[in-house]
Amino acid sequence: MKLFDYVLSGNCYKIRLLLDFLELSHEKQAVDFFPGREHKSDAFLQINPLGQIPVLEDDGAYIRDAQAILVYLASRYDPTGTWWPINDPSELGRVAQWLAFADSITSTASAARLHDVLGYDLDVAQARAGAHKLFRVLDDHLANQELQGFNWIAGSNPTVADIACFPYVALAGDGGIELFYYPAIQRWIRRFVKLPRFKLMPGINIFD
Amino acid sequence: MTTDNFTQSQWYAIGRLPDFDGVAQKPVRLLSRDLTVSHEAGDLSVKDAEGHSLLTQVRYGHLWTSLSDRPRPLYDMPEFDEPGRRLVTAGGVGVRCSGLRCVENFLDMAHFPFVHTDILGVEEHSSVESYDVNMDAEQDEIWATKCKFFQPMASAAASGGQMTEYKYRVPHPYSTILYKTCPIQEDVWDLVGLFIQPVEEDECIVHSFILVFDDENTDTGLLHFQQNIFLQDRMILENQVPRKLPLDPRWELPTRADASSIAYRRWLKANELQWGVALFNEAA
Structure with missing residues (x-):
């Protein structure tokens, strides 16, 4: 199994997290996303015509899209069936719903980070405002979950929904987005970093 | 200003x-x-x-x-003309603080175990041994030499922990270069450096490079190592208050480990640098 990886990418970090959580042996191929834009090179477009990372190669097939890779890895390699709860349709529905939400976080909070850290030319005020709207929704949801005794996005245990949402929320400070006003998000981050085999990525503020 | x-x-x-x-x-x-x-x-x-x-x-x-x-x-860096070295340029990274702060942080070995844990330092070996700091009056630049630090993974080519010897050079208010023991070749130094583009007094873009002997890692592997380290620094740099460099001695108490930082600040003052410097009364 091989991950086409960029060390500063939150979307690649999602896959690194799940590979570690599931203790799956794998190799990484470093992609020069910045400054080399290798993900837009002809060679890489053969692997993913969308020119995006991460890509996972397993059993001779390429899987693209961070959320899709999470679903694939959890369905295939999680013997506990908890990260992608295939046997519980209502929980599965909630997980899928928050996977889509994670994509919106990428298009806002991650965009602000690309602007501030790597100098991408985009409307950073709009990206930050979009991220704050989503974080308000996530913070309210996490607070409600806590009131019902649930520590995680979809229920009582972490799922791929938590992994999908975690990186660009936790890295928001890199893009000038303060998490100060989101106490439930801060508590969720503190719980997340205590998961067994969790590895920190630079830019994450743990709020301890 | x-x-x-x-x-x-x-x-x-x-x-x-x-x-x-x-x-x-x-x-x-x-x-x-x-x-x-x-x-x-x-x-x-x-x-x-x-x-x-x-x-x-x-x-x-x-x-x-x-x-x-x-x-x-x-300033001259003759190492760029030496055969066999590999140059990796890491691209510009934006940081919301004075570029002077970035130079000072780069010089500070005391942060290695806490910011670059298990890469450039480990918490059990957090003491900074004393080192020499000299002004090269002819070139008008600062050299800190005989710096030693225990590093679990001093570079992408390192295969295990080693006592790494360092030299730091500040030839320019917004540039600094680290010369470190090459893990695979004796009697030569690997270079890591920052060329900082001051954008505003409290904002900069850091262009970094590595110039090393390494026959094991790909350029992209070296790039990832360097960018990962720098993003660890970036978060610390963005949390410093004030964002400009405080040159007034009333601000932060120096310790022995800060000898190169003291020399850097003294050198900036001697050259009457003012742009990017915080005034004591404006931050209070």
Whole structure:
């Protein structure tokens, strides 16, 4: 199994997290996303015509899209069936719903980070405002979950929904987005970093 | 604040050469001024907002310019001409603090175990042994030598922990270079350095490079190692208050480990640098 990886990418970090959580042996191929834009090179477009990372190669097939890779890895390699709860349709529905939400976080909070850290030319005020709207929704949801005794996005245990949402929320400070006003998000981050085999990525503020 | 003479008279890196490939014009900001880089028939030129042409040179993998008509000469790094070395330029990373803060952080070995845990330091070996700091009066630059630090993974080529010997050089208010023991070849130094582009007094773009002997890692592997380390620093740098460099001794208490930082601040003061410096009464 091989991950086409960029060390500063939150979307690649999602896959690194799940590979570690599931203790799956794998190799990484470093992609020069910045400054080399290798993900837009002809060679890489053969692997993913969308020119995006991460890509996972397993059993001779390429899987693209961070959320899709999470679903694939959890369905295939999680013997506990908890990260992608295939046997519980209502929980599965909630997980899928928050996977889509994670994509919106990428298009806002991650965009602000690309602007501030790597100098991408985009409307950073709009990206930050979009991220704050989503974080308000996530913070309210996490607070409600806590009131019902649930520590995680979809229920009582972490799922791929938590992994999908975690990186660009936790890295928001890199893009000038303060998490100060989101106490439930801060508590969720503190719980997340205590998961067994969790590895920190630079830019994450743990709020301890 | 207008730029002081010392700041104004320097050369500044404003991008890697490949950053200007395929772009006819690219806006850049330097010392609170809007500039435009033009790329015509393979030639790079830089103009200010009034249309005046600025001096340029291509060196160390980057395009450099100056707001001065008679800048101080750009410092020499003869290692760039040595055969067998590999140069990896890591691209510009934006940081919301004075570039002077970035230089000072780079010089500070005491942060290794806590910011670069298990890579450039481990918490059990957090003490900084004393080292020498000298002014090279002829070149007007600072050297910190005989720096020793235990590092679990000093570079991408390191295979295990080692006592790494360091030399630090500050030849320019916004540049600093680290010379460190090469893990695979004796009696040579690997170089890691920062060319900082001061954008505003409290904002900068850090262009970094590594120039090493390494026959094991790919360029992209070296790049990932370097970028990962720098993003660890970035978060610390952005949390410093004030964002400009506090030069007033009333501010932060120096310790022995800060000897190179003290020398750096003293050197900036001696050269009457003011741009990017916090005033004691404005931060309170």
